[in-house]
Amino acid sequence: xxxxxxxxxxxxxxxxxxxxxxxxxxxxxxxxxxxxxxxxxxxxxxxxxxxxxxxxxxxxxxxxxxxxxxxxxxxxxxxxxxxxxxxxxxxxxxxxxxxxxxxxxxxxxxxxxxxxxxxxxxxxxxxxxxxxxxxxxxxxxxxxxxxxxxxxxxxxxxxxxxxxxxxxxxxxxxxxxxxxxxxxxxxxxxxxxxxxxxxxxxxxxxxxxxxxxxxxxxxxxxxxxxxxxxxxxxxxxxxxxxxxxxxxxxxxxxxxxxxxxxxxxxxxxxxxxxxxxxxxxxxxxxxxxxxx
Numbered sequence: 001x002x003x004x005x006x007x008x009x010x011x012x013x014x015x016x017x018x019x020x021x022x023x024x025x026x027x028x029x030x031x032x033x034x035x036x037x038x039x040x041x042x043x044x045x046x047x048x049x050x051x052x053x054x055x056x057x058x059x060x061x062x063x064x065x066x067x068x069x070x071x072x073x074x075x076x077x078x079x080x081x082x083x084x085x086x087x088x089x090x091x092x093x094x095x096x097x098x099x100x101x102x103x104x105x106x107x108x109x110x111x112x113x114x115x116x117x118x119x120x121x122x123x124x125x126x127x128x129x130x131x132x133x134x135x136x137x138x139x140x141x142x143x144x145x146x147x148x149x150x151x152x153x154x155x156x157x158x159x160x161x162x163x164x165x166x167x168x169x170x171x172x173x174x175x176x177x178x179x180x181x182x183x184x185x186x187x188x189x190x191x192x193x194x195x196x197x198x199x200x201x202x203x204x205x206x207x208x209x210x211x212x213x214x215x216x217x218x219x220x221x222x223x224x225x226x227x228x229x230x231x232x233x234x235x236x237x238x239x240x241x242x243x244x245x246x247x248x249x250x251x252x253x254x255x256x257x258x259x260x261x262x263x264x265x266x267x268x269x270x271x272x273x274x275x276x277x278x279x280x281x282x283x284x285x286x287x288x289x290x291x292x
Contacts, residue, residue, distance in 0.1 A: 003098070007127040009136045015147045018119045019158035021108050024117040025082035025284045028052075028106060028151060034060065040138070041145035041174030044128035052079050058087060073091045083108055091135070098124060102139075114150050118156075121147065140249060141181050143228035145174040151235070162237045168277050169235050169242055169270055183219035185212045193271065193278040201283050226252035230266070242270040242277065248284075256259055262286055 017024050027033040029052035035045040041061040046069075049062040058074030070091070078086035085106040091099045102125040109118040123143060127136050152167035170189045175214070179188035189212040219226075234247035248264045268283035 003128045005126045005128060006130065009123075009125045009127075009137055009139055011123050011140050011143070011231075013120050013121045013123075013140075013143055013147060013229075015121075015151055015232075016234055017154040018049070018110065018115075018160055019154040020114055021110050021117045022082045024119060024154055025085070026106055027157065028085055029079070029081075033153065034058075036064065036105050037146060037149040039146055040142035040170070041178055043198060052085075054079060056269060057170075058089065064185070065229075066113050072258055074172075075104075077151055093129070093131075097129065100127050100135050102126070112233040119147070119150075140229045140251075141177050144231070144233075145177050145218050147172055148233065149228070164278070165237045165242065165272075169237070169244065172270075172277060172279065173230065173233070173244065177228055180183060181254045183222065183226060185219060188215045188219075191277070191279050192255075193273070193280045196278075196280050196282070198282045200282065205239060215231075221255050223253045223255055225252070236279060240272040242272075244268045244270070248265050264285065 004146040022131045027037065029050060029193060031050040035048035036043045038045055038048070038060050043062050045060050047059070049059040051057050054076060056079075058076065058271060060072045060074075062070045062072055066072060073092055074087050074089040076085070076087045078084060085108075087104050087106075088101065090101040093099050099180055102123055102255055105122045107120040107122075109120070109136035110113065111115075111118050121143065123139065125136050125139050125225045128134060129135045152163065152170050155166040175187055175190060178184070181192075187235055192211075228248060228250055230246050230248050233244065235244045236242065245265075248266045250260060250262045250264055252260050254260060263286065265285045267283045270277050271280045272278075
């Protein structure tokens with residue numbers, strides 16, 4: 001049995017998928033599909049088992065960028081195709097101690113006369129060890145990038161003409177999320193065009209765009225990880241131009257002790273140059289205006 005909780009976190013994320021609801025539902029319940037998108041950006045899943053019925057088990061072996069395997073178990077609590085799915089997922093330590101347990105409720109809503117699907121994910125995560133505090137600090141970013149991988153997979157399985165570009169642009173956004181969480185200036189600047197422009201949040205929050213020195217200086221102003229995750233995201237592609245827009249959640253602690261927790265409106269422009277997508281513009285804003 002798990003010990004007493006040491007931390008709890010709760011979040012709600014939403015995505016609009018350009019694919020019908022039965023297909024999107026299947027991406028959550030068929031092992032071959034789950035293996036293709038589950039886990040944070042940069043992870044893959046060499047082994048996955050899924051038994052999508054009440055009481056059925058889920059097992060995913062997530063492989064990190066360093067090659068380490070991180071087993072995650074789960075149980076399907078409710079399965080109501082193609083409208084609703086509830087599953088409990090958990091991570092146990094090698095000695096059997098329950099580290100983290102999450103109850104995940106997924107709602108699938110038909111949009112545009114059934115041609116598209118809006119997915120609303122609600123997660124309540126509970127940690128039972130000190131290590132779980134760090135694990136849950138990345139829960140929001142991890143789920144956000146997982147859903148973006150799912151968006152690319154949905155476009156591909158639905159045979160959308162822009163599927164390859166959807167996957168490429170969502171991978172760029174995944175790199176940005178990882179770069180902010182890890183405060184890695186090289187990764188944050190990797191996909192910026194040399195002539196990129198930005199209308200960013202006022203200091204001390206500016207810096208999500210700009211060159212590597214500016215990004216490094218911005219990262220230096222934070223203590224510990226910084227979470228940057230898209231709670232809503234839409235990617236539209238037309239030829240060699242694309243846009244992404246939605247709402248992001250920014251949290252972290254500044255070196256001056258200020259605790260930041262902001263909902264940020266995000267609009268980004270991309271251009272495909274020599275076959276490679278680059279960020280050419282970013283506009284961030286908050287409401288109400290930030291008082292400094």
